[in-house]
Amino acid sequence: MAETGRLTRVPAPAPVIGPVTLLRIAIILAVLAIWEFLSHSGWLYRDVVPSLLAIGRAMVELLTHGEYYFNLGVTAAEVGMALLIGGVAGVAAGILLGANRFLSKAFESYLYYLGPTPKIIFFPIMIMYFGVGPESKVALGTLSCFFPVALSVAAGMRGIDKVLIRVGHSFRANAWQMVVKIYLPAMRHPIINGVRLGLGVALIGCLLAETKLSNKGIGFLIINAYSTFDMPRMYAMLIVLFVLSIVANAVVGRLGGLHTIKRQ
Amino acid sequence: MTAATLRKRSRLSAYAPALVGLGTIVGFFLVMELLVQTGMVNRFIVPPPSEILGSFGRVIVEEHVFSRFVLTLTECLTAGVMLTVFGVAGGVLMHRFKLLQQACETWVAAMASAPIVLCYPLFLVIFGRSAWTIIMMGFVAALPPVILKTIEGISGTRKVLVNVGRSFNLTGSQQFWKILFPAALPTIFVGIRLGLIFALINIVGVEFLINFGGLGQLINDLAERYDLAGTYAAICFVILVSILFFMTLEKIERWLRPVD
Amino acid sequence: MSPPPSPGNAILTADHINVRFETAEGPVVAVDDVSFDVRQGEFLSVIGPSGCGKSTLFNVIGGLLSSHQGVVSVGGETINGPHKSIGMVFQEESTFPWRTVTDNVAFPLELIGMARAKRIERAQHFIGMVGLNGFENRYPGELSGGMRQRVSLARTLASEPKILLMDEPFAALDEQTRLLLGDKVLQIQQQLKQTTLLITHNITEAVQMSDRILVMTYRPGKVKRIVDIDLPRPRTSEIVGSEAFGRYVAQIWADLREEASRGMRDEESHALHTHGAAS
Numbered sequence: 071m072a073e074t075g076r077l078t079r080v081p082a083p084a085p086v087i088g089p090v091t092l093l094r095i096a097i098i099l100a101v102l103a104i105w106e107f108l109s110h111s112g113w114l115y116r117d118v119v120p121s122l123l124a125i126g127r128a129m130v131e132l133l134t135h136g137e138y139y140f141n142l143g144v145t146a147a148e149v150g151m152a153l154l155i156g157g158v159a160g161v162a163a164g165i166l167l168g169a170n171r172f173l174s175k176a177f178e179s180y181l182y183y184l185g186p187t188p189k190i191i192f193f194p195i196m197i198m199y200f201g202v203g204p205e206s207k208v209a210l211g212t213l214s215c216f217f218p219v220a221l222s223v224a225a226g227m228r229g230i231d232k233v234l235i236r237v238g239h240s241f242r243a244n245a246w247q248m249v250v251k252i253y254l255p256a257m258r259h260p261i262i263n264g265v266r267l268g269l270g271v272a273l274i275g276c277l278l279a280e281t282k283l284s285n286k287g288i289g290f291l292i293i294n295a296y297s298t299f300d301m302p303r304m305y306a307m308l309i310v311l312f313v314l315s316i317v318a319n320a321v322v323g324r325l326g327g328l329h330t331i332k333r334q
Numbered sequence: 335m336t337a338a339t340l341r342k343r344s345r346l347s348a349y350a351p352a353l354v355g356l357g358t359i360v361g362f363f364l365v366m367e368l369l370v371q372t373g374m375v376n377r378f379i380v381p382p383p384s385e386i387l388g389s390f391g392r393v394i395v396e397e398h399v400f401s402r403f404v405l406t407l408t409e410c411l412t413a414g415v416m417l418t419v420f421g422v423a424g425g426v427l428m429h430r431f432k433l434l435q436q437a438c439e440t441w442v443a444a445m446a447s448a449p450i451v452l453c454y455p456l457f458l459v460i461f462g463r464s465a466w467t468i469i470m471m472g473f474v475a476a477l478p479p480v481i482l483k484t485i486e487g488i489s490g491t492r493k494v495l496v497n498v499g500r501s502f503n504l505t506g507s508q509q510f511w512k513i514l515f516p517a518a519l520p521t522i523f524v525g526i527r528l529g530l531i532f533a534l535i536n537i538v539g540v541e542f543l544i545n546f547g548g549l550g551q552l553i554n555d556l557a558e559r560y561d562l563a564g565t566y567a568a569i570c571f572v573i574l575v576s577i578l579f580f581m582t583l584e585k586i587e588r589w590l591r592p593v594d
Numbered sequence: 595m596s597p598p599p600s601p602g603n604a605i606l607t608a609d610h611i612n613v614r615f616e617t618a619e620g621p622v623v624a625v626d627d628v629s630f631d632v633r634q635g636e637f638l639s640v641i642g643p644s645g646c647g648k649s650t651l652f653n654v655i656g657g658l659l660s661s662h663q664g665v666v667s668v669g670g671e672t673i674n675g676p677h678k679s680i681g682m683v684f685q686e687e688s689t690f691p692w693r694t695v696t697d698n699v700a701f702p703l704e705l706i707g708m709a710r711a712k713r714i715e716r717a718q719h720f721i722g723m724v725g726l727n728g729f730e731n732r733y734p735g736e737l738s739g740g741m742r743q744r745v746s747l748a749r750t751l752a753s754e755p756k757i758l759l760m761d762e763p764f765a766a767l768d769e770q771t772r773l774l775l776g777d778k779v780l781q782i783q784q785q786l787k788q789t790t791l792l793i794t795h796n797i798t799e800a801v802q803m804s805d806r807i808l809v810m811t812y813r814p815g816k817v818k819r820i821v822d823i824d825l826p827r828p829r830t831s832e833i834v835g836s837e838a839f840g841r842y843v844a845q846i847w848a849d850l851r852e853e854a855s856r857g858m859r860d861e862e863s864h865a866l867h868t869h870g871a872a873s
Contacts, residue, residue, distance in 0.1 A: 089433060093436075118459055172350070172351050172354070173351075175352065176351040176354040176358070177355050180355065186534075186576065187535070188542075188572075188576070190543065191572055192569065194553065195566070233684050233686040233688045234688060236682075237688045240657075240658065240682040240684075241676070241701065241702045242675070242676050242705070247705055251701075251704070251705075266447070270449070274452070278451065278539060282542075282543055292455055293455055296458065304456065308456065312448050312449075315449055316447075316448060
């Protein structure tokens, strides 16, 4: 087919590997190179910067032994439990505070100012109530994630389009139906965001508690590696932990995003 | 009903929620007092609130609460200065070099939600059991929000302001210092406030965990000595301090941004 | 002074409705001793200038506002809360953005516990009635404003109310869409013999659709006049051009203009007052 001419310029085909990707690769390589250099230079105390090979070996060792997965399971269970209890309590409290202006004015500021306080300081109390097992970690995680979820949901409630609430009332929906069919769906974004935040702080809470006093869990493994000065293992564990937490965050975020595709 | 009665009534109803809130808390403590004194709640797990209140004085004097407070505050301020300097600089750099921003911004965002504080054993190895571990921990954990907010602030400058600068033929550097940066300052302050909050949380937390430093260490000490009332008192004290800290930060921010 | 409610097949009666609000400047009477009835199968519009309390009246009849004096009764039963015989269509966007059209329309059926298959079938019936066939699985975000209002209408119709209560449902739409939707509503109303009470500020709309029009005064809102609209049925938007139509519109406009001017003067003096007090 003959082309008589083009009015618009055809854009150049996109490079297979864009400049952004190239830069990222370059940065990663540079960091790895500096790392390896420092490791062999002897400038820092031995093993503070172990060689990449040592870290790699430690990671293989870590991931091929059941012990890691057992501890991962323990921590995951703690975080899951904390998120469940704290999340549900947070949603319930948030709905109450958001729906009722009086309650909100009476209590919400306490939540707001208590929220950013480091919850790890409550750990001695948790140990006293719940003992040194996973329960005290779950308790701390629950305490941590309650606040961001409650505050997020309370704000979300106030942001619900008022007419939707009137629609529910006009059809004589009972309180339960209002919550399940109107409040919760209307607040799916604040809830997802609150859960994301809650997941982050519950994870930190449980892990820190494990490093302080525990005989199971990832936090325990990390502090154990520290006390035996097994640095390659500690690095390996930290790397895996970070990767997992980023993935978990992305997954929760995607759940929220999926809703926006269908929404207006 | 006269307008005056209406106004008086509305003022009372304005205070009612605050009173109810406060009342509930006081009521809760009274109930706890009762429960513990009558033996329904084990006093070796929960000391009676009156005893906790009583130990406040003892804790403040004997445990040198004031000097601990100063220590924690110093750590916070040091971390705060560091994260302001490096965070804002980092954000500016990333804005200036768009490619860098495109490459690294998502990494920084990922770091913001990652459990950085878990690296404290690592920092312990590098810096030893010293204030520097604590400061560096606070600094590193608080860096991402500052960088992100700085980028957001600078790139969010209204187009029209940028065009005003161009219409005056400002050089790149003038454009930045006279227009972009001042316009971004409110958002940058939000970032610094967030950073300070992250820093305080991590600093107090790490003090507790490594049993070194100021207020965080106090709690740990008292807990290990099984001084129950003292532990509760110390926790209350730390809560009070952090609440005051956040309120002050809010006031400062509001003072700097009187518009909204 | 309001005219006494007429006897006959009245399905809804509003008896001496009084609504007072407490504001910072003192009590304000929104609705003042309004009485009227709505007869079976009729289309009654309530029209008035802004600030005449018609939306307040809407909320009272719908049972969403309980701090009023006077009695509203449906089929002999006094209303105290949303009544199952009354279906409401709101002025604002009220579709649930997270539900498909079908799920939106089936909402009232879901609340009463109807089985899923039956719900969908019933919802389909009303979706067809408002002319949205083919859009069953779309989300409101994908529809235009007029279509979304049709979904809200279908949803309310699905609950098969004895009385359809609508508060300026077309206010947010452009004139052409409004006229065509008005046609649709008329069609449905005539097909279902649905008793309808429409709150509006639009005279053309009111005259086009109603059997009777209740004209309200500016605040405090009283019944100024009840006009019988004697135009032949079935009606379409073409009737807007007829002479009789024009006469009705002129008559109602004469009444309304008086009230609207009073309203404007009142607002102006109010603004002057508050600003004057401040300076």
